[in-house]
Amino acid sequence: MPQAVAGPEIERLIQLLARMPGLGPRSARRAALQLIKKRDTLLGPLADAMRVAADRIIVCTSCGNVDTSDPCTICRDAERDPTTLVVVEDVSDLWALERSGAVKARYHVLGGVLSALDGVRPEHLNLASLVERVARPEVTEVILALNATVDGQTTAHYVTESIRHCDAKVTRLAHGVPVGGELDYLDEGTLSAAIRSRTAF
Amino acid sequence: MPQAVAGPEIERLIQLLARMPGLGPRSARRAALQLIKKRDTLLGPLADAMRVAADRIIVCTSCGNVDTSDPCTICRDAERDPTTLVVVEDVSDLWALERSGAVKARYHVLGGVLSALDGVRPEHLNLASLVERVARPEVTEVILALNATVDGQTTAHYVTESIRHCDAKVTRLAHGVPVGGELDYLDEGTLSAAIRSRTAF
Numbered sequence: 001m002p003q004a005v006a007g008p009e010i011e012r013l014i015q016l017l018a019r020m021p022g023l024g025p026r027s028a029r030r031a032a033l034q035l036i037k038k039r040d041t042l043l044g045p046l047a048d049a050m051r052v053a054a055d056r057i058i059v060c061t062s063c064g065n066v067d068t069s070d071p072c073t074i075c076r077d078a079e080r081d082p083t084t085l086v087v088v089e090d091v092s093d094l095w096a097l098e099r100s101g102a103v104k105a106r107y108h109v110l111g112g113v114l115s116a117l118d119g120v121r122p123e124h125l126n127l128a129s130l131v132e133r134v135a136r137p138e139v140t141e142v143i144l145a146l147n148a149t150v151d152g153q154t155t156a157h158y159v160t161e162s163i164r165h166c167d168a169k170v171t172r173l174a175h176g177v178p179v180g181g182e183l184d185y186l187d188e189g190t191l192s193a194a195i196r197s198r199t200a201f
Numbered sequence: 202m203p204q205a206v207a208g209p210e211i212e213r214l215i216q217l218l219a220r221m222p223g224l225g226p227r228s229a230r231r232a233a234l235q236l237i238k239k240r241d242t243l244l245g246p247l248a249d250a251m252r253v254a255a256d257r258i259i260v261c262t263s264c265g266n267v268d269t270s271d272p273c274t275i276c277r278d279a280e281r282d283p284t285t286l287v288v289v290e291d292v293s294d295l296w297a298l299e300r301s302g303a304v305k306a307r308y309h310v311l312g313g314v315l316s317a318l319d320g321v322r323p324e325h326l327n328l329a330s331l332v333e334r335v336a337r338p339e340v341t342e343v344i345l346a347l348n349a350t351v352d353g354q355t356t357a358h359y360v361t362e363s364i365r366h367c368d369a370k371v372t373r374l375a376h377g378v379p380v381g382g383e384l385d386y387l388d389e390g391t392l393s394a395a396i397r398s399r400t401a402f
Contacts, residue, residue: 013250029296056210092230
């Protein structure tokens with residue numbers, strides 16, 4: 001966009017918005033205009049919320065979650081089962097599991113998965129502290145909640161090897177038909193896994 | 202998302218991001234996480250840019266454009282043709298025309314179009330100041346750059362009536378085949394208009 005249209009402040013806002021995931025150059029312009037129109041109800045509060053987040057959010061030194069306190073809200077929650085650790089790749093996976101409400105345990109965020117292609121090696125992951133946490137006597141189960149991709153499963157194997165010397169049982173998420181899923185649309189690997197792991201009805 | 206996952210600061214950031222155009226609840230979570238990961242390169246600067254925009258952006262009292270100065274950069278630009286006024290519905294249309302570089306004139310942003318369905322009446326639009334601007338002796342042409350929709354064309358007719366007593370010539374954008382467009386995909390109305398307004402080759 002030529003310089004003359006709007007002041008440098010608007011240009012800079014558009015350029016930064018365009019770097020957000022889910023927004024391109026065109027939608028960033030639309031978003032900037034909408035924000036300016038809703039200045040008091042959205043732009044101002046969003047600026048404040050981002051400033052607070054930028055100043056106060058830290059990574060939990062225990063589990064790798066992001067929060068405004070260290071240890072994080074989940075690590076401090078006394079009602080959670082201390083015997084189980086759920087290993088996830090990323091904070092977004094932790095949030096997804098929490099939304100499901102399926103497990104009331106503590107987490108360990110690896111911060112990525114091993115990937116030869118992307119050059120991610122074991123020392124890049126949050127692994128040393130995982131081994132140390134699993135070695136604690138109260139931990140009896142480690143649930144590997146990693147993506148069912150090649151990299152995710154490679155990482156699962158590596159994590160299993162790393163904590164083999166501990167007493168904790170290592171489990172992984174079940175493979176099968178997604179709830180609400182149609183068989184016709186599923187791949188052969190998923191269907192095979194679902195048949196193999198069939199349960200009594 | 203249950204309250205326990207992250208502090209209220211992150212929750213609030215996600216809720217506000219979800220209100221931005223182009224982001225839903227799910228993509229707002231992803232965006233929030235990306236912003237937190239790029240705290241120093243994106244979240245902090247974006248917070249500052251939004252704060253500056255919220256504090257300093259104003260609506261130009263002459264044309265209705267948004268800028269950090271009043272009159273806006275375009276109204277102050279002495280190199281622009283003072284004889285022509287381009288009437289647009291919204292600031293986004295002004296930006297689009299400026300990107301095209303097709304016209305070096307001044308603009309007038311109506312702030313909407315007449316719409317019986319949405320209850321937008323003439324008094325809701327930035328019309329009085331348009332009539333006043335067109336009445337100035339230096340203005341000899343008014344280009345109606347409004348959307349080729351029913352509401353846009355209704356508004357075009359209304360604007361034409363409102364400034365009929367002025368001496369300025371009123372023109373509208375040409376209808377025709379979009380550059381790069383394929384005839385097979387165009388509607389009959391556009392093709393008819395393109396045939397009617399055919400030009401020598």
